[in-house]
Amino acid sequence: MAPNSQTILVVGGGIAGISAAIEAAEAGADVVLLERSPTLGGRVAGLNRYFPKLCHPTCGLEINYQRIKKNKNIKLFTMAQVATVEGQAGNYKVTVKTTPRHVNAKCTACGACSEAATSEIPNPFNYGLDTVKAAYLPHEMAFPMRYVIDGSVVGTPEGDAIKSSCKYDAVDLEEKEKTFDLTVGAIIWATGWKPYDAARIEPYSYSESPDIITNVEMERLAAHNGPTKGQIVRPSDGEPARKVALIQCAGSRDTNHLPYCSAICCLGSLKHAAFVRQQYDDSQVDIYYIDIRAHDKLEAFYQKVKADSGIHFIKSKPGSIVVGEDGRPTVCGEDTLGRDIYANAYDIVVLATGMEPCSAREYRVPVEVEMDDYGFIVPKTGNGSGIFSAGVAQGPNDVSTSVQTATAAALRAIQAVRG
Numbered sequence: 001m002a003p004n005s006q007t008i009l010v011v012g013g014g015i016a017g018i019s020a021a022i023e024a025a026e027a028g029a030d031v032v033l034l035e036r037s038p039t040l041g042g043r044v045a046g047l048n049r050y051f052p053k054l055c056h057p058t059c060g061l062e063i064n065y066q067r068i069k070k071n072k073n074i075k076l077f078t079m080a081q082v083a084t085v086e087g088q089a090g091n092y093k094v095t096v097k098t099t100p101r102h103v104n105a106k107c108t109a110c111g112a113c114s115e116a117a118t119s120e121i122p123n124p125f126n127y128g129l130d131t132v133k134a135a136y137l138p139h140e141m142a143f144p145m146r147y148v149i150d151g152s153v154v155g156t157p158e159g160d161a162i163k164s165s166c167k168y169d170a171v172d173l174e175e176k177e178k179t180f181d182l183t184v185g186a187i188i189w190a191t192g193w194k195p196y197d198a199a200r201i202e203p204y205s206y207s208e209s210p211d212i213i214t215n216v217e218m219e220r221l222a223a224h225n226g227p228t229k230g231q232i233v234r235p236s237d238g239e240p241a242r243k244v245a246l247i248q249c250a251g252s253r254d255t256n257h258l259p260y261c262s263a264i265c266c267l268g269s270l271k272h273a274a275f276v277r278q279q280y281d282d283s284q285v286d287i288y289y290i291d292i293r294a295h296d297k298l299e300a301f302y303q304k305v306k307a308d309s310g311i312h313f314i315k316s317k318p319g320s321i322v323v324g325e326d327g328r329p330t331v332c333g334e335d336t337l338g339r340d341i342y343a344n345a346y347d348i349v350v351l352a353t354g355m356e357p358c359s360a361r362e363y364r365v366p367v368e369v370e371m372d373d374y375g376f377i378v379p380k381t382g383n384g385s386g387i388f389s390a391g392v393a394q395g396p397n398d399v400s401t402s403v404q405t406a407t408a409a410a411l412r413a414i415q416a417v418r419g
Contacts, residue, residue, distance in 0.1 A: 004091040005185040006417040007032060008410075011082055012358075014042020015399055016391025017190035018064050019406035020413075024188075025073035029414055032182060033074055036081040037124075038101060039142040040065065042192050044399060046125060046216065048223040048230075051271045052301035057399075058141050065143045078144065083179060085187070085367035089386025089416055094182040102149035106170040109137060109145045116165035118158055121150050123227070126220045129235065130227035135162050140225050149173070185417035186386045188409045189365060189377055193355040193392040196258055201251045203320040204351055205329065210235040211348045212321060212329050214250075215268050218350045222275045232279050234347050236327060241347040242280045245331050246272060247318055248289040250351035260374055262354035263396040266293045269352050270305040277310050285311045286344065288318050288331065316342075321349055355396050359389075379409075388412050 006029065010021040013035025021033040039045065040061075047057045068074050083097040103113075113135035122128040125139045134150040147170075153159040154173050163171040195216045198206040206212050211234050213221070220226040221233075232241050246269040251257035266289070273285040292313070294302035305311060318333035322343075330345045359365055360375020369387055370378040377389035390409040391402035 005183045006030065007182070007184045008186050008188065008413045008417060009082075009092070009094060009182060009184040010034070010188045010190060012042070012190035012192055012391070012393065013037075013040040013076075013078070014190065014192040014391060014402075015044045015061075016192065016393070016397075016402040016406040016409075017042070017188070018061075018068070019403045020188045020190055020390050020410045021074055022064060022067050022071070023407050023410035024414055025071045026067070027410070027414055029073065029417065031074045032184065033068075033076045034080045034082065034096060035076075035078045036099070037138075038078055038146070038148045039138045039144065040068075040076075040078070041141075041143065043216070045139065045141070046220060046223075048219050048226070048275070049271060050399060051267050052298055052304075054271065054274065061143075062141065068143075076144075082366060085365075090185045090419075092182075092184050092187060092386065094184055094187070096180055096182060098178045098180070100151065100172075100175040100177060101146070102151070102154070102171060102173055102175050103147045104170050104172050104175075105146070106168045107146040108168055108170070109147060110168075111137070111147075112165045112167070113147055113149065113162045113171060116158075116161045117153070118161075119153065121152065126227045127214075127217050129217060129220060134158070186388065186413040188388050188390055188406075188413055189359065189369070189393050190390040190406065190409070191358040191393050193357055193396075196251045196353040196356050198250065198351050198353050200257065201351070201353075204247070204250060204318075204349075205321045205323055206351065209323045209327065209329050211327070211346075212323075213348060213350055215265065215272065215350060215352045218272050218275075219268075222272070222279075232276055232348075239347070240280060241276070242283040243345075243347045244273075244276050244283065244285045245329075245344065245346040245349045246285065246287045246352060247321075247331070247349060248287065248292075248352050249317065250353050252352075252354035253290065258354045258356065258374070260354070260396065261293060263293070263295070264398045265352040265354060267298055267301065267398070269350070270294070270302055272350060273305055273308070273311045277308055283310055286314055286331075286346075287311065288314050288316050288333070290315075290317055314342075355392055357393055359393050379405075385412070386416050388416075
């Protein structure tokens with residue numbers, strides 16, 4: 001029996017979801033792409049550089065955005081997420097919930113609304129390291145290029161001023177949460193990941209010092225459009241961060257937190273070490289590690305970083321991080337090779353926290369799917385399969401592997417809807 005619907009729903013607009021949607025659409029399938037945030041790109045959009053070439057991710061994302069713009073088979077909904085799923089392969093009934101943006105498609109991104117806004121909110125793109133106006137463009141390469149107005153100004157004089165400032169009638173402060181229904185033949189779940197909560201690793205004192213940050217925060221600190229315009233400095237006082245510690249497996253490979261390896265953390269820290277060394281000739285970077293994992297051809301990147309005399313590798317799982325009277329974080333533990341007890345003070349300490357699948361906690365799949373013990377969706381094949389996973393929804397992956405899994409998911413979804 002032929003499927004009732006040949007439309008493919010892709011849930012998640014990060015690099016995996018974008019890739020799956022484009023691959024399926026360019027093969028002739030009708031695709032609906034949902035993203036719960038205001039823009040596409042996911043975690044990749046927040047990266048400063050890719051490894052191993054340390055090129056900017058904007059290039060690759062922009063190429064994909066152009067492919068989306070030119071393909072009439074793709075319908076895109078941002079600030080939208082799946083509420084319910086019923087049915088079976090070929091005939092899924094999906095209810096989608098949308099969150100108010102308070103800015104409609106008439107927006108030209110002129111910025112007048114932001115100029116009229118007076119209050120500020122934590123900047124989600126920079127993980128709260130700085131603030132933005134309550135009317136804001138998510139970031140300079142946002143797609144769609146449209147502003148967002150925070151709900152806190154609705155019904156206030158500030159909200160009225162923001163609305164009055166828009167000469168294109170793009171501000172809609174009356175917008176409410178809505179739902180709409182879809183019928184689709186297959187679903188690709190590509191909801192990505194969230195950084196593991198570093199505050200849960202109590203011995204590392206993340207909540208006690210602004211100079212103890214996570215790997216994703218370090219990425220934004222080094223970015224030209226980040227909170228410090230690319231200057232790697234101490235968040236506490238803005239002074240140059242010339243002595244930096246990178247703590248590997250912070251909460252990973254640990255039965256009290258994430259029992260698994262997230263695959264990219266070592267390489268991310270090697271990249272961060274390169275950021276610091278490129279910015280400060282006299283800097284020192286210490287990498288505390290259990291073992292360094294650089295898969296496939298990326299071993300060459302590891303060896304290149306390792307050859308830098310300003311980067312030191314200390315085989316150790318630090319026991320604690322103590323904030324001294326001068327505010328500097330001090331890493332404490334035992335050197336596994338030298339058996340020396342250390343207490344080393346730094347300008348900043350970067351915790352390489354792992355990848356937690358969004359499908360495990362905050363964006364659970366509202367339909368029965370097979371998951372492993374960690375909340376990753378297990379790929380399924382065979383007759384009757386209509387729900388597939390891609391990217392980090394499937395397991396810890398880097399960008400290139402996420403794209404590969406997305407292509408595979410798109411092919412399987414096409415096979416499912418075409419019977």
